Amino acid sequence: MEAEEQDLFRRELGARIGKIVARFPTKSEAASAAGVSVEQLNKWIAGSVKVPADGLKALADAANVDFSWLVAGDAATTDVGSGFTAAVDISIIGNKVADIVVETHRRNGVKLPEAALAREVVHRLSQLYKKSDNPNDMEELFSLLPWLERLVDRELGEAKAEPGTGKRSAS
Template sequence: MRQVRHHFGDQDREAFGKSLGVSRASLAYYERGERTPDANVLSRYRTDLGVSLEWLLTGAGEMFADTSAVPSGPSFHTIRPDLFREVGRLVAKLHKAEGITLPPDALFDEQSSAYNALIERAEDPSDVDELSSLLPWLETRLKRQLSAAKAEPGAGKRGA
């Protein structure tokens, strides 16, 4: 289920869950595999997003039932290594400040999501100056997300 949200641009759980008629917490449980979604939720994935139920339930086949009618995902841009590193340092710094230690893969996932958020926020993702000017916005956004994640029971973001 996490892969579906990722396909649609890594919207935050609140907005994505709302579009499917489920709470942020429920979506988090489903994505972590801690709970099984009911038939209504599975139906919304199929009818609203075009996700193949076979893929959703078993992982077999294609993610989308009709690949010719797949709703578009995010647009892709070439990763700027210097900016990606800077975002990575910011993510690591903020996690350290909150006393959160993540495994390397999870930290990389957080870095990638933050980088994508920065790119999506920019009017011109190829403008390095604009991207750099958005770093304070990204820092504020990440701080809010970390605070919310620490407050959410079962979020897995434990102190070191």
């Protein structure tokens, strides 16, 4: 990702964070929910620093906001690839997939850059929809979540075991 794209992503993410922070009674409460200081939260809003995925997840959960929207903006509610559209409630399944992405990366000791998080969630949603017989069937999608978690774990393990192989392109 070029520096200009990264700056734009951070500014857009900061604007979404600002909207969420406005839901809290005080900025201090929002910062506490995210596990950071008010000063650090202000930097997130300004788009001047990298924002850790676990901090975003904590903030989204505390504000009862769709994590996929927080990370990807409107891209989280559009086409997920291969002709499948998000006909199911993306906020529910998207949050579950985002949880899997964040947790498996943390569990495997892999830092996922903030700009890559949205792409990774969308990629994993696409894999989930491709695996399903009917991407509109929420029950089937939920039943495939353990498969997706194992897949992500396996791919991360392979990438760690053989550096330079098993990794997808960052673009």
